[in-house]
Amino acid sequence: MYNPQLNSHGELAHLLTIEGLPARILRQILDRAADYVAAGEQGTKKHGDLAGKSVFNLFFENSTRTRTTFEIAQKRLSADVFSLNISASSTAKGESLLDTIHNLEAMGADMFVVRHSESGAPFLIARHVRPGVAVVNAGDGRHAHPTQALLDMYTIRHYKGDFQNLTVAIVGDILHSRVARSQIHALTTLGCPEVRVIAPKTLLPRDVEQLGVRVFHDLDEGLRGVDVVVALRLQNERMNGALLPSANEFNKYYGLNEARLAHAKPDAIVMHPGPMNRGVEIDSPVADGKQAVILNQVTFGIAVRMAVTSILSGARA
Amino acid sequence: MKTQHPSIVIRNGRVVDPATGHDAVADVYIANGKIAGIGAAPAGFTTHETIDATGLVVAPGLVDLSARLGEPGGEHRQLLQSELTAAVAGGVTTLCTPPDTDPTLDEPGLVEMLRHRADTLGLARVLPLGALTRHLEGRELTEFAELRDAGCVAFSQADAPLIDTRVLYRAMQYAATYDIQLRLRPQDVRLGADGVAHDGQVATRLGLAPIPTIAETVAISTIVILMKDTGARVHLERVSSREGLEMVQAARSYGLKLTCDVSINHVHLADIDIGYFDSNMRLSPPLRSVSDRDAIQHALLDGTIDAICSDHTPVGNDEKLLPFGEAQPGASALELLLPLTLNWADHRHVPLVRALAKITSEPAGLLGIAAGTLAEGAAADICIFDAKAAWRVTPEKLRSQGKHTPFAGMELRGRVRYTLVDGRIAHQEPGAA
Numbered sequence: 001m002y003n004p005q006l007n008s009h010g011e012l013a014h015l016l017t018i019e020g021l022p023a024r025i026l027r028q029i030l031d032r033a034a035d036y037v038a039a040g041e042q043g044t045k046k047h048g049d050l051a052g053k054s055v056f057n058l059f060f061e062n063s064t065r066t067r068t069t070f071e072i073a074q075k076r077l078s079a080d081v082f083s084l085n086i087s088a089s090s091t092a093k094g095e096s097l098l099d100t101i102h103n104l105e106a107m108g109a110d111m112f113v114v115r116h117s118e119s120g121a122p123f124l125i126a127r128h129v130r131p132g133v134a135v136v137n138a139g140d141g142r143h144a145h146p147t148q149a150l151l152d153m154y155t156i157r158h159y160k161g162d163f164q165n166l167t168v169a170i171v172g173d174i175l176h177s178r179v180a181r182s183q184i185h186a187l188t189t190l191g192c193p194e195v196r197v198i199a200p201k202t203l204l205p206r207d208v209e210q211l212g213v214r215v216f217h218d219l220d221e222g223l224r225g226v227d228v229v230v231a232l233r234l235q236n237e238r239m240n241g242a243l244l245p246s247a248n249e250f251n252k253y254y255g256l257n258e259a260r261l262a263h264a265k266p267d268a269i270v271m272h273p274g275p276m277n278r279g280v281e282i283d284s285p286v287a288d289g290k291q292a293v294i295l296n297q298v299t300f301g302i303a304v305r306m307a308v309t310s311i312l313s314g315a316r317a
Numbered sequence: 318m319k320t321q322h323p324s325i326v327i328r329n330g331r332v333v334d335p336a337t338g339h340d341a342v343a344d345v346y347i348a349n350g351k352i353a354g355i356g357a358a359p360a361g362f363t364t365h366e367t368i369d370a371t372g373l374v375v376a377p378g379l380v381d382l383s384a385r386l387g388e389p390g391g392e393h394r395q396l397l398q399s400e401l402t403a404a405v406a407g408g409v410t411t412l413c414t415p416p417d418t419d420p421t422l423d424e425p426g427l428v429e430m431l432r433h434r435a436d437t438l439g440l441a442r443v444l445p446l447g448a449l450t451r452h453l454e455g456r457e458l459t460e461f462a463e464l465r466d467a468g469c470v471a472f473s474q475a476d477a478p479l480i481d482t483r484v485l486y487r488a489m490q491y492a493a494t495y496d497i498q499l500r501l502r503p504q505d506v507r508l509g510a511d512g513v514a515h516d517g518q519v520a521t522r523l524g525l526a527p528i529p530t531i532a533e534t535v536a537i538s539t540i541v542i543l544m545k546d547t548g549a550r551v552h553l554e555r556v557s558s559r560e561g562l563e564m565v566q567a568a569r570s571y572g573l574k575l576t577c578d579v580s581i582n583h584v585h586l587a588d589i590d591i592g593y594f595d596s597n598m599r600l601s602p603p604l605r606s607v608s609d610r611d612a613i614q615h616a617l618l619d620g621t622i623d624a625i626c627s628d629h630t631p632v633g634n635d636e637k638l639l640p641f642g643e644a645q646p647g648a649s650a651l652e653l654l655l656p657l658t659l660n661w662a663d664h665r666h667v668p669l670v671r672a673l674a675k676i677t678s679e680p681a682g683l684l685g686i687a688a689g690t691l692a693e694g695a696a697a698d699i700c701i702f703d704a705k706a707a708w709r710v711t712p713e714k715l716r717s718q719g720k721h722t723p724f725a726g727m728e729l730r731g732r733v734r735y736t737l738v739d740g741r742i743a744h745q746e747p748g749a750a
Contacts, residue, residue: 004593016593019522096635096638096639097639097640098638116640118640118641118642118643119523119524119525119594119640119641119642120523120525120593120594120640120641120642121640123593123594124594124596124638124639124640124641128638140524140640141524141525141642142524142525142526143523143524143525144524178524181522181524205520205521205527206516206517206518206520206521206527206529207517207518207521208521210518210521211521211522
């Protein structure tokens with residue numbers, strides 16, 4: 001099947017989604033990230049991979065952590081970094097998405113990192129950029145958040161070694177979650193034998209099991225014996241569309257607390273893509289507890305984004 | 318259309334008339350804008366012009382139940398001219414145009430103006446659909462009887478929501494008073510709120526907001542129940558799901574005169590064709606599953622679906638080259654309706670005469686108009702095409718100002734050589750002589 005992310009040599013030309021990427025490319029990214037982590041531990045923070053290249057971060061939707069870690073990663077690779085916060089409303093009034101892209105190309109952009117509220121927006125951009133310009137999806141609608149999933153895979157591999165014998169549970173608002181979709185594709189591609197999703201029926205998309213997951217509606221049952229627990233952010237506006245009655249009821253039945261976590265393996269790790277809603281999808285004793293690796297995810301995120309940026313700039317040479 | 322009509326003879330074509338089942342090589346004689354005879358020349362016939370149709374099919378002009386022409390609203394872009402040129406280039410000689418124009422077709426004056434402007438062009442015949450509610454807002458009824466007298470053949474909400482069931486109920490009661498047909502798009506817009514793609518595996522993978530099948534079936538059940546109560550004549554526009562078609566069959570088994578159509582896009586495509594967010598596949602109703610598409614193909618054969626329409630909607634680049642969910646739904650299809658129908662017939666081994674019925678005699682019958690036939694005395698609206706000629710769909714070459722189609726790059730068979738409207742050549746393929 002045609003894959004818009006790979007060039008004719010099977011190398012990564014854009015990073016738009018995890019779906020359809022071969023395991024060798026995911027491992028290449030994780031291995032490259034490990035090199036940057038190791039170099040950092042030996043005192044080498046700065047690299048010259050992107051010297052003279054211009055990277056534009058286009059955030060059509062707000063973000064703090066993702067944007068900051070991308071900027072840090074790009075600067076550590078010596079890129080010239082330009083970050084634009086473009087609210088969706090201003091583009092709706094004036095310049096179209098593609099006009100914005102073509103203007104920035106005319107300014108010499110080599111890479112775009114794009115976050116957009118519409119699923120698929122980075123694909124549209126990738127289809128219309130000049131050859132040699134790379135597009136990185138930094139989160140599009142409900143669709144994908146590939147660098148988040150990759151940093152999660154890095155974290156899991158760091159703590160658990162490999163994916164072959166793991167059971168991973170993703171808890172919460174799967175329906176609206178681009179993180180969950182990308183995690184599911186990454187885990188199944190890397191050989192994780194059991195991925196579970198745990199949520200009430202209103203927060204699960206139709207036919208989700210066809211993504212290769214087991215569906216649970218009971219949190220305790222779903223957490224039984226798992227090695228990795230991922231809690232997803234529950235946004236407050238979910239109470240509006242009659243998807244849930246209240247944050248309190250969600251917390252009572254699907255919130256991660258110490259008693260619930262006891263159903264998982266004793267050495268299970270707890271992850272969260274952030275930002276956390278403490279007291280909703282995760283309680284503070286768990287978020288701050290010894291099984292939590294949430295801040296380590298953030299740290300690894302820089303190395304993973306360095307790896308993606310570096311591979312994309314080199315794969316086109 | 319007031320000048321003298323030439324007498325034309327179309328020689329040696331395969332004359333296919335779905336209305337009568339006629340399918341044989343014959344000559345067709347045209348005089349005074351009407352079919353004067355098939356086979357032998359009528360007494361006193363003087364030939365002014367001869368069209369050699371050897372190797373070609375001579376069929377009634379196509380009757381399209383829904384094609385958007387962009388007027389009122391697109392006058393500055395001369396949309397009416399380009400879209401009606403596209404119609405005759407596609408062999409379409411009669412078409413219904415939905416009321417979701419700017420302004421909406423809810424005043425007799427607007428309807429008369431549109432008909433007048435279309436008549437002046439002398440291309441395809443335009444049958445306006447009146448707005449069911451004022452400004453299509455779903456609150457107040459329009460003047461059905463006056464709009465009918467002005468030329469509206471039926472009344473429709475187009476794709477606009479009609480949320481208030483009481484308004485729908487009253488509209489059906491009132492329409493039944495005058496035996497006026499309502500054309501309803503079955504959609505519960507609240508169930509499909511914010512949705513852009515069929516609620517299935519593809520939307521789940523791509524993270525596209527879903528429009529569930531129940532948005533269609535719940536609406537059909539409401540319509541059927543109100544039909545039983547009011548006796549209104551209802552035609553369902555663009556049924557898209559297997560379950561929806563099953564409900565149409567069930568309603569007919571109760572004796573209700575419920576008819577329906579599908580768009581040619583839905584005969585061929587399914588949600589998997591969205592691929593990586595191809596906004597050419599952004600349509601309304603959404604493309605549903607492969608199983609739904611198979612059900613549509615089957616329902617065309619068993620008669621559950623009465624007609625195929627183009628659902629032609631010209632969309633500009635500014636509205637289409639956008640992320641999938643932001644792109645305007647719709648596709649250009651007037652020039653593709655015939656070849657895509659032939660393509661379906663080829664794949665399903667449907668005889669030509671039966672396939673053509675879905676785009677000629679059957680839609681004409683639904684409209685209650687004397688079109689879609691080659692019967693002696695009928696208006697000489699004729700489509701002459703080469704059923705075997707292969708051509709590639711090149712969007713820039715479409716005559717429509719809408720250059721977006723899901724079938725771009727596809728090789729199709731079936732090319733219109735001549736289109737006659739009212740006994741005059743309204744379209745002639747360059748090179749055909």
